[in-house]
Amino acid sequence: MSESVHDRALQLIAQARVEGIAEAHSTWLRAHLDQCEFCTEHAHQTDRALRSLRTAVIALPDGLASRTQFRVRLRAQELREREPKRRALWFTCAVSWIFGVATAPYVWSLFQWFGQRTGVPKMVWEVGFGLWWTIPAFFAVAVLLMENSRRGEQADWINQGS
Amino acid sequence: MPGPPLSFSTLMSDEAKTIARGLQKRDPDLLDRLIEQYQYRLFRYLVYVTGSRERAEDFFQETWIRVLERGHQYDGKSKFEAWLFAIARHLVIDWQRSKKAQSLDTLTDPEQEHPLQLANESELSPLHQVLSHETEEDVQAGLQKIPAIYREVLVLRFQEELQIEEMAGVLSVPLSTVKSRLYRGLEALRGALQGGAVL
Numbered sequence: 458m459s460e461s462v463h464d465r466a467l468q469l470i471a472q473a474r475v476e477g478i479a480e481a482h483s484t485w486l487r488a489h490l491d492q493c494e495f496c497t498e499h500a501h502q503t504d505r506a507l508r509s510l511r512t513a514v515i516a517l518p519d520g521l522a523s524r525t526q527f528r529v530r531l532r533a534q535e536l537r538e539r540e541p542k543r544r545a546l547w548f549t550c551a552v553s554w555i556f557g558v559a560t561a562p563y564v565w566s567l568f569q570w571f572g573q574r575t576g577v578p579k580m581v582w583e584v585g586f587g588l589w590w591t592i593p594a595f596f597a598v599a600v601l602l603m604e605n606s607r608r609g610e611q612a613d614w615i616n617q618g619s
Numbered sequence: 620m621p622g623p624p625l626s627f628s629t630l631m632s633d634e635a636k637t638i639a640r641g642l643q644k645r646d647p648d649l650l651d652r653l654i655e656q657y658q659y660r661l662f663r664y665l666v667y668v669t670g671s672r673e674r675a676e677d678f679f680q681e682t683w684i685r686v687l688e689r690g691h692q693y694d695g696k697s698k699f700e701a702w703l704f705a706i707a708r709h710l711v712i713d714w715q716r717s718k719k720a721q722s723l724d725t726l727t728d729p730e731q732e733h734p735l736q737l738a739n740e741s742e743l744s745p746l747h748q749v750l751s752h753e754t755e756e757d758v759q760a761g762l763q764k765i766p767a768i769y770r771e772v773l774v775l776r777f778q779e780e781l782q783i784e785e786m787a788g789v790l791s792v793p794l795s796t797v798k799s800r801l802y803r804g805l806e807a808l809r810g811a812l813q814g815g816a817v818l
Contacts (some may be wrong), residue, residue, distance in 0.1 A: 470629075471802055471805055475776070475798065475801045475805060476798065502812075502813055503809050506812045506813075507777055507805075507808070509761070510773060510774075510777055510778065511777055515659075515663045517659060517662055518662075521658060521676060521679060524680070525658075525679060526650070526651050526654050528680055528683075528684065529647075529651075529683050529684060529686075529687050530647055532646055532687055532688070533630060533645055533650070533687055534687070536645065536687070537645075540651070562719050579666045
């Protein structure tokens, strides 16, 4: 029997266990295994190895589930408590932005008038107007960044423990 | 008149959708049930991936916190366990990256320059210690010889019985990579349990 025949058999043995093989290949493999001791032993070894893997048992740490459930419930409570504040923040930002857009022409005139009255350079009062208009968005972004960094710090426990 | 018979896949899909709806609402009772139900499988996966019982415990808890926080991202179209393992795996990879600025794959792939060193051969590895009381000696010794990247695919395929497509989703790699790791892992496992050379 040529070496390539054994190679094909070994390949089919693995393929049958990993992803399955077609009936024709299966028939060929069975016929080959009937007459080849080496490949039969290889198939048995593979099956024994997989059986050992499937039956390997890992003991669960005591109270792992209950400790985890406790932590998850605490975190859920935190998230629930934070939710109304977050909604209020978004609502305030949205109202503020809508109000800002609606009143932009008037506020522009007001800044212009104030600039002319006080002799402030045009560039300064224009920047002032821009800031007044974008402050709600900056505020929301700052709050979100602060929240994210706080969450990052909370997750650091996992790195500290190792 | 009786309705059409319910297939297993329909039941699975209904279960996944129920889970997705519960996670959207952050239902605490559902989370408690999921933690109970998947505790063994998730812990076993984490032990095989990290090679350490203590780390597996940490990642176990952190995985469920992520499930709570990102539950809205699970759409119920895939198996819940595949999504769960993907979250756990990403946590482990993030931790590995933050620790050594390398990915799990580069740390554990024996074809890379610096494969993960699990333990000194003269000492019991953490994985060996975990398994030492529960399994046969040759299984313990064999498993600890297999690189983590192959242990991981073996666990997902032959213990968790995930489909290769589902594994590709969990591992975020192409199908061909999953298959190649499986073939190599299977050969490594067979060789290891025969006391032969491992990859």
